[in-house]
Amino acid sequence: xxxxxxxxxxxxxxxxxxxxxxxxxxxxxxxxxxxxxxxxxxxxxxxxxxxxxxxxxxxxxxxxxxxxxxxxxxxxxxxxxxxxxxxxxxxxxxxxxxxxxxxxxxxxxxxxxxxxxxxxxxxxxxxxxxxxxxxxxxxxxxxxxxxxxxxxxxxxxxxxxxxxxxxxxxxxxxxxxxxxxxxxxxxxxxxxxxxxxxxxxxxxxxxxxxxxxxxxxxxxxxxxxxxxxxxxxxxxxxxxxxxxxxxxxx
Numbered sequence: 001x002x003x004x005x006x007x008x009x010x011x012x013x014x015x016x017x018x019x020x021x022x023x024x025x026x027x028x029x030x031x032x033x034x035x036x037x038x039x040x041x042x043x044x045x046x047x048x049x050x051x052x053x054x055x056x057x058x059x060x061x062x063x064x065x066x067x068x069x070x071x072x073x074x075x076x077x078x079x080x081x082x083x084x085x086x087x088x089x090x091x092x093x094x095x096x097x098x099x100x101x102x103x104x105x106x107x108x109x110x111x112x113x114x115x116x117x118x119x120x121x122x123x124x125x126x127x128x129x130x131x132x133x134x135x136x137x138x139x140x141x142x143x144x145x146x147x148x149x150x151x152x153x154x155x156x157x158x159x160x161x162x163x164x165x166x167x168x169x170x171x172x173x174x175x176x177x178x179x180x181x182x183x184x185x186x187x188x189x190x191x192x193x194x195x196x197x198x199x200x201x202x203x204x205x206x207x208x209x210x211x212x213x214x215x216x217x218x219x220x221x222x223x224x225x226x227x228x229x230x231x232x233x234x235x236x237x238x239x240x241x242x243x244x245x246x247x248x249x250x
Contacts, residue, residue, distance in 0.1 A: 086175045086206045093162060098179050098204045106170075106221040108229060109204035119226060120240040122201040122233055123184065130180045133199050134161040137178060140235040141165060145228065148176075158182055167228075169207040171223040176205035176228065185241065201238065205229050 089102045101107035101117040108119040124133040133152070141148050145152035145167055151163040167174050181200040205225040209218050233240070 013088050016034060044247075049168055086169075086173060086208055089206050091164060091175055091177055091204075091206075093156075093179060098177060098202055101204070102207060102209075104218045105206055105209050106206070106218070106225055107206040108226045109206075110202040110206065119203070120242055122203070122238045122240060124180070124198040124236070124238050126200050127198050130161045130182050130199060131155070133180045133201065134163060134178075136236060137163065137180070137201070137232070140232050144231050170224050171210045171219070172199055172208035174205065174207040174225070174228075176203065176225075178203045198238070200241070 010246045086105070087106070089105050090099055098109060098111050100112045101114065102191070103114070107117055109117060110119055110121045112118045124136070127133045127136070138150065138153075141150075145165075148167040150163065150165055152162065154162045156162065161180040162177070163180075164175065164177040169174070179202045181202070183199055184198055205228055207221050207225055211217070212219060219229045
């Protein structure tokens with residue numbers, strides 16, 4: 001493309017010389033310059049404007065050829081490119097709850113409003129202490145996710161517990177976190193609540209975002225985040241909110 005640009009500049013500079021210096025016209029559309037006498041032009045019946053169009057057409061052809069060669073290059077690197085990491089999505093408590101999922105990340109969260117990234121909260125059945133729930137949750141994670149590392153455990157002033165883990169994921173390091181509430185769902189005037197005595201547990205699991213060059217569609221982790229959370233819940237025997245009745249498991 002630099003060659004084409006250089007030719008265009010030379011063509012424009014030469015074009016300004018029309019009608020000057022003994023009727024000599026300078027037109028340069030390639031690496032070789034050709035000088036045309038205007039008298040010769042008149043004898044052959046070829047107009048100067050035609051020569052201009054001819055030179056410009058040659059320049060367009062050169063540019064198109066360079067572009068096409070670049071586009072057909074067999075050396076395009078279709079490698080995996082990292083655009084957004086789990087850390088870039090943020091973590092921790094925001095306005096009293098866990099964060100939503102970034103739009104493009106492989107992620108599930110009980111705070112998300114996107115149906116594809118939303119996950120139902122859990123009920124820690126038979127547990128009325130957030131500290132006891134945190135102990136059981138930590139033991140379950142250690143059992144089913146051996147590569148996970150506990151990075152933060154915080155007891156909040158309102159009695160809630162926050163836990164944050166990191167673990168190797170499909171495309172790098174994943175982050176998953178829990179917020180164990182100090183109370184349950186409360187009375188929702190629904191029959192299923194009779195089987196939901198326990199504390200409310202919210203969570204979020206987020207992985208890195210990967211793209212395949214030159215496309216901009218995020219690469220799926222094949223629901224690795226939701227499968228991880230499901231494995232932890234099943235190990236604990238806790239139930240999902242909205243799925244307390246036996247019909248949800250049939």
